[in-house]
Amino acid sequence: MVTRDYSLFTIAINDMVERIAGWLDDQVDGATIFGPSRFGKSSAVDHWLQRLLSERHGGYVPLVIWSHTDSGSSQAVGRFYAHLLEASGHRLASARRNPLERQIMLVERWIELAAQGRGRFLVLVIDEAQGMSQREWLWLVELHSLLEKQRVRLCVFSIASLQFFDEPLGMALAGGAHVAARFMLASESFHGVRSTDELAYVMRGYDDGSEWPAGSGRSFTAGLAPRPWAGGFRMEHQADRLMQAMNETLPSHYAGPMDFPMKTVAQACRHVLLHVASGGDVEVGPLQKRGDWLLRTAGTAH
Incomplete structure (x- = not known):
């Protein structure tokens, strides 16, 4: 209590879990939960999402949570893969590898995680997604396509601040319409305490x-x-x-x-x-x- 190392369940968390579960049932490839800072979005993801999704799904839901970290320059695709390998619990996430090797490691790891669930799918939750660059979204599209070839469905849910709200339109106007079409088809607001x-x-x-x-x-x-x-x-x-x-x-x-x-x-x-x-x-x-x-x-x- 004094150290604030706890998380209380709220109506907003329940609503978020229900919405994401509905998107999974509808086989939506990507969607966004958005809301102001300090409303409890990250706490909901870190403390509640895995367990509650698994309970609602009736079994383990393979879930990777990545708090977005900027990958740096436009050539830093290897660093992008390394961040995702670490979030996915790969034991060689910090090993020196070239970008292609890291991509292969990541795809293999995600296939392994997906196999642990009853369905051939994996959920990737990107916290602080408002910091994602267009190049990172394009790298994610490539990973999505590689998994599709292995008959594994990647579901990407972005957790973002309010400034993300116009991102799908901006992405489409900047030439990333296929990114918006895959990962930004639906959205839902995250509320605080209203009554x-x-x-x-x-x-x-x-x-x-x-x-x-x-x-x-x-x-x-x-x-x-x-x-x-x-x-x-x-x-x-x-x-x-x-x-x-x-x-x-x-x-x-x-x-x-x-x-x-x-x-x-x-x-x-x-x-x-x-x-x-x-x-x-x-x-x-x-x-x-x-x-x-x-x-x-x-x-x-x-």
């Missing part, structure tokens, strides 16, 4: 969907604040007041949607729980002060 009910759902995770210390069988709330817990305190019950506090700290003329970043929500919840654990009371006044600081440091509603 008190959604906030209560997130905060319930501190009460029921977490454990601290590890192996104790106690939730974050019970483990960090045992006396308030014994007295009936639950984080979920603070959702109304915390949402009120966050709303009241928005600019007076704010007219945008109520869509709070998970970073803001997680920091607010953390302050509430640690405050109660140290013997403090939860009141709207203190929450407003914390909310004001959090919204200035972590960003306001989108």
Whole structure:
């Protein structure tokens, strides 16, 4: 809790998994999940996507997650393959090889991973995909084609910031229409916390969907604040007041949607729980002060 090494399940994560699962069922080769920074997209990919997709699919889903790293110059195709080899868990990812050898290694590794699932397909998730260059997308098209020849379907899902939204049109206008046609046919937005009910759902995770210390069988709330817990305190019950506090700290003329970043929500919840654990009371006044600081440091509603 103090180190923030945890991830809470949210409605947005559920919606993202359901959308990606639907794309897999429909055999979509590529699509994009986009949203503002700090909304929890990377956390969803890193902590939840593999397990939840496998549960929904009814078996193991072969999945490679790559947080995009720039490959450098236009001649750096070998470095591009090396990044993907590392993300794919290849034991020789760092070995000195020429680009063609790395490409062969990567295709073989992906065929191996695909064979571990019940179907002949592999899911590649590219986090921070807004940094992908056109040349990298073209190299990915080549890999897609090579796998097709081996009767393996590569499904590419991009996780990107809002600036990616016009990328398919820009790619097509720049001569990469076949890239857009393969990997950017569909898109879905990733939302934050939009209502008190959604906030209560997130905060319930501190009460029921977490454990601290590890192996104790106690939730974050019970483990960090045992006396308030014994007295009936639950984080979920603070959702109304915390949402009120966050709303009241928005600019007076704010007219945008109520869509709070998970970073803001997680920091607010953390302050509430640690405050109660140290013997403090939860009141709207203190929450407003914390909310004001959090919204200035972590960003306001989108």
